[in-house]
Amino acid sequence: MTDSPFLRACRREPVPHTPVWFMRQAGRSLPEYRRLREGIPMLESCMRPDLVTEITLQPVRRHGVDAAIYFSDIVVPLKAIGVDLDIRPGVGPVVARPIRSRADLAQLRPLEPDDVKYVTEAVGSVVSELGDTPLIGFAGAPFTLASYLVEGGPSRNHEHTKALMYGDPELWAELLDRLAGITAAFLAVQIEAGASAVQLFDSWVGALAPADYRASVMPASAKVFAATAHYGVPRIHFGVGTGELLGLLGEAGAEVVGADWRVPLDEAARRASADGTERAVQGNLDPAVLFAPPEAVAAQADRVLEAAAGLPGHIFNLGHGVLPDTDPDALTRLVAHVHERTAR
Numbered sequence: 001m002t003d004s005p006f007l008r009a010c011r012r013e014p015v016p017h018t019p020v021w022f023m024r025q026a027g028r029s030l031p032e033y034r035r036l037r038e039g040i041p042m043l044e045s046c047m048r049p050d051l052v053t054e055i056t057l058q059p060v061r062r063h064g065v066d067a068a069i070y071f072s073d074i075v076v077p078l079k080a081i082g083v084d085l086d087i088r089p090g091v092g093p094v095v096a097r098p099i100r101s102r103a104d105l106a107q108l109r110p111l112e113p114d115d116v117k118y119v120t121e122a123v124g125s126v127v128s129e130l131g132d133t134p135l136i137g138f139a140g141a142p143f144t145l146a147s148y149l150v151e152g153g154p155s156r157n158h159e160h161t162k163a164l165m166y167g168d169p170e171l172w173a174e175l176l177d178r179l180a181g182i183t184a185a186f187l188a189v190q191i192e193a194g195a196s197a198v199q200l201f202d203s204w205v206g207a208l209a210p211a212d213y214r215a216s217v218m219p220a221s222a223k224v225f226a227a228t229a230h231y232g233v234p235r236i237h238f239g240v241g242t243g244e245l246l247g248l249l250g251e252a253g254a255e256v257v258g259a260d261w262r263v264p265l266d267e268a269a270r271r272a273s274a275d276g277t278e279r280a281v282q283g284n285l286d287p288a289v290l291f292a293p294p295e296a297v298a299a300q301a302d303r304v305l306e307a308a309a310g311l312p313g314h315i316f317n318l319g320h321g322v323l324p325d326t327d328p329d330a331l332t333r334l335v336a337h338v339h340e341r342t343a344r
């Protein structure tokens, strides 16, 4: 397992082929997933180890990807500590009482492993079924979690979040620090139960300028990385639209930096390693490319591979999650194509 192409690439070691996995590889694009989920709300399915195990394994069986990602959602640890929230179909996470004042912070207490016993159980069961395929655990980063908590749901402009960040820096820092503790504890649960790597999703942090990221967000994300460093498992740090932040995402403490399709991977690797620590890169095919004919998908995948050709440490992925209407066969073909093209 420690010799798997995915883990070797995370450590920037030579690989027999470029490893591939897809963000959101489990989920709506798979008919077998839709069948299994029928009539079961999202958060309930995250708390059922039998369902989590099966859903996590589905894309591994179907596509032959080099890693599994634990089926859950970034708001699961918040639900587990008692935050009143739900995941609405077609919308996403919705929070009953958005956090906008110091009194609202009382909703956030530390996460204890006992709050998420179903995660420990499900990770153990997934790992035993996976054999030599590594399992990636994940969590939402403090900024992205804060965005849902402060806005009360999905947001395009993050206006309440930014109003709090600029308007009450002390409360903002306290909010992010609490979220960092919760996130670190949630990743620790997954690593201790057997996850071989973890990804910190700061999906929406690309909304910030580098100076604001450094001053107002990086201390909390760095705390998550510092708290999980002793496990020795690779940590991947990813956000959408983060071209200008790639250096800081690396500096926060990750071994692997994920990039979206807006930055060529050779440039992403340069930026991610700008502080002098060499880091692997993950990415970065535009998920919308998968709606093009097979030859066009292959050509665009080759462009990604060419940009990554000289890099010791590339994990092939999309630049963001699989879109719900993606043809699953396009994903299967893409995995085979990358494996074939990069076989050494």
Ligand code: 1CP
Residues within 6 Å of the ligand: 022, 023, 024, 025, 026, 027, 028, 041, 042, 069, 070, 071, 072, 073, 074, 075, 087, 088, 089, 090, 091, 092, 093, 138, 144, 153, 154, 155, 201, 203, 321
């Ligand atoms: O890759 C997999 O196998 C899927 C597991 C997974 C992951 C990694 C899910 C299941 N959610 C996530 C992480 C997640 N959740 C992120 C970070 C990744 C990313 O940027 O895409 C984010 C931002 C969320 C929040 C969220 N949860 C949204 C986005 C809302 C928005 O702001 O636009 C949505 C739609 C959800 C619900 C959700 N999470 C996962 C599934 C399968 C679903 C749909 C559930 C349903 O409605 O039935």
